[in-house]
Amino acid sequence: MDRQIVYPQTFPQDTDTLYSERNALIALGYLTQAVLGTSTLVTGLACTPTTPASMAVVIGQGSMVSLQTIDATAYGSLPADSDPLVKMGINPFGTTTFPVSAPTPAGYAINYLIEAVFEENDGTPEVLPFYNTANPVQNWSGPNNSGAAVNTLRREVIGLQLLAGTPAPSGTQVTPTPTVGWTGLYVITTITGQTSVTTANIRPYAPGGVPSVF
Secondary structure: OOOOOOOOOOOOOHHHHHHHHHHHHHHHHHHHHHHHOOOOEEEEOOEEEOOOOOOEEEEOOEEEEEEEEEEOOOEOOEOOEEEEEEEEEEEOOOOEEEEOOOOOOOOEEEEEEEEEEEEEEEEEEEOOEEEEOOEEEEEEEOHHHOOOOEEEEEEEEEEEEEEEOOOEEOOOOOOOOOOOOOEEEEEEEEEOOOOOOOHHHEEEOOHHHOOOEO
């Protein structure tokens, strides 16, 4: 793992911190690749009925390992870097609830697919203190004293969404195909007249018999 070198009495540069963060990201990515390879893997993200039971399911916390690039966009003052890197998206807090419904015609069923994708985005904007390079004793609020907020965190998380299939006579309904770039996680099946989802209605999405979630 590369490490930045700084010296006493030098002015700290933003790149000192940014390169340190990127170096740690690269090291962790290569360690993850050495252990898990480059395939997309999902852990956690359990799918369960709501409590009390309703026509909805809940996705819990979890992580997703996926082959991406070091930085698809500029990272602060560092340019984008398109070299491949295994990254991990984490949803460590809270849960996500997806409502479903039962088909209307008698004897019909419908399959819903919950899918996931690695997402990287900048956020947590704040108005930071800056200084005027032409007059260092002058304090600025925001870039160029604009008072504007700037993003302070690059987050790597998991995007989740629900796809609804087409209602069909029970036993003939088809599960939606995952969106390009997304990974199917779970299939939820509901039938005519159903008023709540149970664990029996939830199964892992397992094309070829291999589930996506471990």
